[in-house]
Amino acid sequence: xxxxxxxxxxxxxxxxxxxxxxxxxxxxxxxxxxxxxxxxxxxxxxxxxxxxxxxxxxxxxxxxxxxxxxxxxxxxxxxxxxxxxxxxxxxxxxxxxxxxxxxxxxxxxxxx
Amino acid sequence: xxxxxxxxxxxxxxxxxxxxxxxxxxxxxxxxxxxxxxxxxxxxxxxxxxxxxxxxxxxxxxxxxxxxxxxxxxxxxxxxxxxxxxxxxxxxxxxxxxxxxxxxxxxxxxx
Numbered sequence: 033x034x035x036x037x038x039x040x041x042x043x044x045x046x047x048x049x050x051x052x053x054x055x056x057x058x059x060x061x062x063x064x065x066x067x068x069x070x071x072x073x074x075x076x077x078x079x080x081x082x083x084x085x086x087x088x089x090x091x092x093x094x095x096x097x098x099x100x101x102x103x104x105x106x107x108x109x110x111x112x113x114x115x116x117x118x119x120x121x122x123x124x125x126x127x128x129x130x131x132x133x134x135x136x137x138x139x140x141x142x143x144x
Numbered sequence: 145x146x147x148x149x150x151x152x153x154x155x156x157x158x159x160x161x162x163x164x165x166x167x168x169x170x171x172x173x174x175x176x177x178x179x180x181x182x183x184x185x186x187x188x189x190x191x192x193x194x195x196x197x198x199x200x201x202x203x204x205x206x207x208x209x210x211x212x213x214x215x216x217x218x219x220x221x222x223x224x225x226x227x228x229x230x231x232x233x234x235x236x237x238x239x240x241x242x243x244x245x246x247x248x249x250x251x252x253x254x255x
Contacts (some may be wrong), residue, residue, distance in 0.1 A: 069209075074247060077244065133177070133189055135186070138186065
């Protein structure tokens with residue numbers, strides 16, 4: 033069974049649209065994360081979220097918002113998509129900071 | 145805020161060679177991650193370590209907390225080791241919080 037899954041794997045959309053990427057983990061972890069990997073392959077944290085706290089990287093535009101319907105899911109909503117949003121987005125989860133993170137397979141978003 | 149430097153940026157090796165990838169950071173931490181990103185894009189967490197050395201198969205990771213430095217070694221390298229290797233540390237030190245990532249080392253192992 034996949035530990036951390038993301039859907040869709042590929043997402044192609046037009047500028048100005050609103051889209052969501054779903055993430056689910058079946059590990060029982062308390063904390064989930066969203067990362068953005070840009071065209072230069074640099075990974076950057078966007079959000080981390082557990083039951084108590086959402087930590088937002090201050091460089092993330094407020095068009096991006098994480099939504100957690102339950103502990104096993106952290107979905108990423110993006111409003112008014114822009115060309116610069118094109119990237120690969122990775123979801124990850126961890127039980128706590130001492131045990132490492134498990135990554136999802138990534139979602140390649142292309143904004144036309 | 146922590147800064148992470150990895151070296152080398154690119155590395156080409158012949159099959160069987162011993163590989164070393166280095167990572168240094170600026171703010172004291174108590175946990176460092178090594179990740180592997182496959183050519184297909186998937187990311188796997190290889191190690192998380194806070195002191196000394198960890199070994200998993202042909203992979204060995206070491207960390208020197210005082211010197212703010214970690215190394216990832218691959219013994220008897222194989223073409224299937226070809227990937228990007230990334231180190232990551234907590235952004236404000238310690239062991240908690242978000243990770244920031246090095247720029248990665250692209251390893252290519254030739255048969």
